[in-house]
Amino acid sequence: MRLARFERGKVTGFGVLQGEAVVPLAASTFEAALRASPSGDPLPLATVRLLAPVEKPGKILGIGVNYAAHAAESVSFVDTKKPEVQKWFNKQVTAVNAPYANVDLPIVSDQLDYEGELVVVIGKRGRHVPRERALEIVAGVTVGCDYSVRDWQRASQTMIMGKGFDTHAVFGPAIVTLDEIPDLGALEVRTYVNGEQRQSGHVRDQIHDIAAQIAHLTAAFTLEPGDVIFTGTPAGVGAGHTPPKWLKAGDRVRVEIDGLGHTENEIVREAGETVIG
Structure with missing residues (x-):
């Protein structure tokens, strides 16, 4: 389905x-x-x-530096190494955005970056779920882009400020159930900016696979239906280039995963209007 x-x-x-x-x-x-x-x-x-297939997820979780090549390029902008322990952050529910909607370039930063990812959506409650049973609580998977504001990300040890801006959790177009995916590890994530391929990586190249991620998370707290997990991004993010290739207003970012579809977003300058009430 x-x-x-x-x-x-x-x-x-x-x-x-x-x-x-x-x-x-x-x-x-x-x-x-x-x-x-x-x-x-x-x-x-x-x-x-x-x-977005889930309007208001109870949790939007993301794992950091989960592909070896991305971990290597990340040293320059998050001061980390290939992680032995899973590194997690959260994105805010107000970051949820549709697969083909515009994405805001914040007025407070010019360091907007892209991270194409496979996204997991939880379908059943789970706590203390062993790795070998982890996929039992998965509703399906979809395409996502974890837009990140790098200077704000670096400024917070937990990364949540740079990861949580409004419109920056894009996922869709549909949740594909696992019975339609013969080999989850064979899925390839590709990201393009203005038609130029920037990222390519297979799910099998993740340092901590999806089952390990779910087992780790549920050791601490319950995952519930509609929770969303961004499972990591391959190498090639804008911050990994010299000089960095930050997104600009008018850029178009497309993330593809064979068999799942694609997302495509235009970057637009945030209006920055005060909202109260």
């Missing part, structure tokens, strides 16, 4: 992607959508707007 969330006019709903159409589901929540039956005729994709 390829579970998506979509908007049509003023109505949002869940549906199953089938080719160039989405079949609506009789569900109003993510958990219900995982079990729901079709509730209407297929809608052409051209008539809907795909949203």
Whole structure:
């Protein structure tokens, strides 16, 4: 199954992607959508707007420096080495963004960077889940981009300020269930900026694989349906270049994973308006 969330006019709903159409589901929540039956005729994709598959995840977690080549290039901007222990941060729920929506270039920084990633979405509650059973609590996987503001990231030991800006947790277009993926490790993550390939890496190259990530996280706290996990990025991020290749207004960032689809975002200058209430 390829579970998506979509908007049509003023109505949002869940549906199953089938080719160039989405079949609506009789569900109003993510958990219900995982079990729901079709509730209407297929809608052409051209008539809907795909949203982030989970509107407000309870947790958005990301693992840092989880590909060896990225760990090597990261020394220059986060002062770290290949990690023996998993390094985790969180992104804020207000960072959630649709797969094809604009992404803000913050008014407080010009060091916006991209990180193409495989994203895991949790489908069942899990605590103290052993590695060999970890995939039992996974609803599916999707494509994501962990946009990062590097100077703000460096300024905080936990990295959460640089990782949590609004619009910077892009994922979609759909959650693909694991029964549709013959070999999770064979999936390749590729990132392009303005058509230039910047990143390429296979999931099998992760230092800590997905099952190990889930086992580690659930040793500390419960994972719940709708929780989102960014599982690490390959080498080639903007900060890893000399000089750094920061994103600019007007740039287009595309992340692809074969069999899962792609995200594509235009970078736009944040308005920076005061919002109260």
